[in-house]
Structure formats: C-alpha cells, structure tokens
Amino acid sequence: MTPSPDTQGPLRLGIAGLGTVGVGVLRAIQRHGALLGRRAGRDVVVTAVSARDRSRDRGVRLGDYGWEDDATALAARDDVDVVVELIGGHDGPALALVEAAIAAGKDVVTANKALLAHHGQRLAEAAEAAGAAIRFEAAVAGGIPVVKALTEGLAGNEITRVMGVMNGTCNYILTRMERAGLTYDEVFAEAQALGYLEADPTLDVGGIDAGHKLALLAAIAFGTRVDFDAMMMEGIERITIDDIEQAADMGFRIKLLGVARMSGRGLEQRMSPCLVPAASPLGQLENAMNMVVLEGDAVGRVTLGGAGAGEGPTASAVMSDILDLARGTRLSTFGQPASGLAPAPAASQPTPAPYYLRLTLQDKPGALAKIATVLGDAGISIDRMRQYGHADTSTAPVLIVTHKTGRGALDHAISQMAGTGVLSGTPVAIRIEDV
Numbered sequence: 001m002t003p004s005p006d007t008q009g010p011l012r013l014g015i016a017g018l019g020t021v022g023v024g025v026l027r028a029i030q031r032h033g034a035l036l037g038r039r040a041g042r043d044v045v046v047t048a049v050s051a052r053d054r055s056r057d058r059g060v061r062l063g064d065y066g067w068e069d070d071a072t073a074l075a076a077r078d079d080v081d082v083v084v085e086l087i088g089g090h091d092g093p094a095l096a097l098v099e100a101a102i103a104a105g106k107d108v109v110t111a112n113k114a115l116l117a118h119h120g121q122r123l124a125e126a127a128e129a130a131g132a133a134i135r136f137e138a139a140v141a142g143g144i145p146v147v148k149a150l151t152e153g154l155a156g157n158e159i160t161r162v163m164g165v166m167n168g169t170c171n172y173i174l175t176r177m178e179r180a181g182l183t184y185d186e187v188f189a190e191a192q193a194l195g196y197l198e199a200d201p202t203l204d205v206g207g208i209d210a211g212h213k214l215a216l217l218a219a220i221a222f223g224t225r226v227d228f229d230a231m232m233m234e235g236i237e238r239i240t241i242d243d244i245e246q247a248a249d250m251g252f253r254i255k256l257l258g259v260a261r262m263s264g265r266g267l268e269q270r271m272s273p274c275l276v277p278a279a280s281p282l283g284q285l286e287n288a289m290n291m292v293v294l295e296g297d298a299v300g301r302v303t304l305g306g307a308g309a310g311e312g313p314t315a316s317a318v319m320s321d322i323l324d325l326a327r328g329t330r331l332s333t334f335g336q337p338a339s340g341l342a343p344a345p346a347a348s349q350p351t352p353a354p355y356y357l358r359l360t361l362q363d364k365p366g367a368l369a370k371i372a373t374v375l376g377d378a379g380i381s382i383d384r385m386r387q388y389g390h391a392d393t394s395t396a397p398v399l400i401v402t403h404k405t406g407r408g409a410l411d412h413a414i415s416q417m418a419g420t421g422v423l424s425g426t427p428v429a430i431r432i433e434d435v
C-alpha cells in the first residue's frame, strides 16, 4: 500500500560519492522530484552529501545540501534516513560508511558490487540485527533490474541457472575486435581512451568485476552465502582475433560469460570466456551492453538486457532502491533472512561441456594423429575438426570441437599434448556454453 503523505515526512538521503553515479542520482532527484514524490507518496530529498574535493564543479547543483568531508559523518546525522554509498572499493571509506550506517540503524543503498561480494554476508547479518535494509540493484548489470527480478518477480521459482554478460567493457572489447578486425591490445587501448576501463583494468578484463556481480546473483538465486572466493574466474586477456574469427566461422561468438548453477556436485560459479551460438540473444549482444538470463522451474527462461553502466542507467537502478525504501518496501538483502543463507559447497569442476580447441601443430606426417590419440586416451571424443589453409609451411592451425567432456579430462589431455613433440605454441581451450 502506498504510504499516506499525511503520516510520513520526506525520505531524507545522505549521498557519499559524487562521481559518475552520484551525480546521476542527484540529477535524477533534481529533475524528477515531483514524479518521485507522487510515486512514493512522500517527498524524496537530499539533505547532505560527501566527496573528497568540495571545490570541484560537478555540473550539478549542490548548494542546498549539507557537506561532510568525512563520509561516515553522514551516518550520524539526524537529518539522514538513508545512506547512499556511491564511493566504490571493497574496503576503506565505503566499508566504513556502510558499517557506520548499519550501526546507526540506517538503511543503505549502494552500487558497490566489490563491497558486497567481499563482505555481503557479514553486512547483511549486521543490517538485519540492526533492523536496517541494504539494497543494491545498481551493483549488478547497472540499469537492468535483475536483482529485483530475481528477489521479487521470480521468488516463486526454484532457480536452476543464472547466466549473463555482466561487464560492458569486456563485451565492448570482444565485439569491437570482431567488427573491426583489431587485436586485443589495439581495442584495449581504445577502451582505455574512451574511459571504459576501471582505474584497475584487471577488474574488467580479468573477469573480477563481473565475478563480483555473479556472486551476488548466485546468493539470491540459490539461498547461499555470498562466496566470491569460490568463483572460477578467467579473463579475456588471452583471446585473440584468430579465436574470434575462427569461432565466428563455426557459428559462435566469444563472450565473457558468467554461469551459476546448483547441482548435486555443489554450487558452480564461473566467469570465463565462452563460445555461445552467434544467433542466440547472448551471441547477438553488441558493444557495452549487458544481458542476464534467469532460468526458473516454473517460469522457464527470462532474458533481461540493457545498459550495464553509465550515469543514467546506474542512477536509474539506485533510484529504484530509494523508491522502494520510500514506499516502505523492505526486503532481506539477499531475498531471505541472512541467518538462513547456507554455506554452499563449491563444485570442484564445471559441468561437462563441449570445448573449442585451437592448436598450432608442426606440419609433418602423423602430427594430427598424435593429437587425436591423446584426446582419445583421455576419453575425449571429437565432434568436428578443421585444418586451415596456411601460407607458413612449417606449422598448421587446427581447430577441434569436442563432444561434452569434463574440464579435468581436457586439462589432462592438454598437458599430455606437450609431450607429443608436435605442438607449436600453447593450445587455447574455450568452453562452448549451452545458452
């Protein structure tokens, strides 16, 4: 029920961090104040803000708001009901602020996936003990309302799998390499010049940022404690234009894909480059867009796509959390009481799948036969195989698509290939995901 404007005063926000997202939130509130007030049934106002540099012109009006040099002071202010943490980083000032807000019994809205991936369980327990809420829609896939979809819209389902492309920068790099025929290094430099990469680019290209997001979705989906340390993670740094072109030639595109599923073997959480069919929705995803696919036993498959980053889309998600709190909608951080979240045993190996193998072999009699023997000895069956025409007569590029196999068997086979004396260069193995 919408709260009565007669009985409730305004919801008063203290916002820490006035960078891309913080400024976007201020703009949204200043532009849509009346609309937000009508939707919430009460006004939503900013009373105080914090950032490092008070003198910086941020292109947005700050005059009416109180200022705190120390962000944690926002949590102690009597005129702040909700602390909005938009600083970033999994430790330091962001963690100190969120802990202070919870200790003061104040609700928290954050866009900080790193913070929750590392401290989510502890913070959720503390918030519940203090009667406070933590909302984090913006932390996963920016403007796509995936936390809400999973926590609320699909709450009646047993979730069977969560997967998606959740790092826009990596999707930009991979699609740009393919479209422009550029190398990884060339597109990486371009992405850096465009300001797409995090200050520490490994967070993006190493799969860490997307891994943080997947860990949060997995906790909601499977009712488990956030376990980022158990994430199997591999970045896109080793993907070459050859891989992209040859995958395309076989009807696939390479994506940095996150997959979480629960099976008898435990919780599987993976963030790694995968081949997906080019014609699938995930395969069609271009540039810096994100897409999340949720599978439930009753609903089947739900696919959500949109902008995963940027001022407007991320502010849109932050505003959704703020409106929930203004309306009086209060949910457990990960969709059920934190004390009930189970520690999930991590699956030691990913579910078997077909793999794409790119090998460079010495171009001499019997080379291919030796590789086929190694695969056969490891119990790996070949589905398709192709040797490309090549100007260099000393080596031959060979592509193999296997039938479903375990990653352990594949890694064993790859290690055995080294002993055949016919390999030239390190084999590349990329999982083919059933999407």
Ligand SMILES: NC(=O)C1=CN([C@@H]2O[C@H](COP(=O)(O)OP(=O)(O)OC[C@H]3O[C@@H](n4cnc5c(N)ncnc54)[C@H](OP(=O)(O)O)[C@@H]3O)[C@@H](O)[C@H]2O)C=CC1
Binding pocket: 016, 017, 018, 019, 020, 021, 022, 050, 051, 052, 053, 054, 056, 069, 070, 071, 086, 087, 088, 089, 093, 111, 112, 113, 114, 138, 139, 142, 308, 309, 310, 311, 314
């Ligand atoms: N940018 C995006 O598209 C997305 C971002 N996010 C998340 O949102 C959060 C914010 O990101 P973004 O806006 O891009 O980050 P920015 O780097 O643009 O902004 C960070 C802000 O935090 C302020 N800050 C830094 N240290 C302190 C401190 N000790 N006390 C108070 N303020 C401080 C900075 O102040 P100053 O300006 O004075 O230096 C700056 O205003 C992060 O957790 C990020 O992961 C999530 C989804 C998308």
Ligand SMILES: N[C@@H](CCO)C(=O)O
Binding pocket: 141, 142, 166, 167, 168, 169, 170, 196, 197, 198, 204, 209, 308, 309, 310
């Ligand atoms: N670096 C992230 C920002 C949004 O979390 C991305 O590229 O998707």
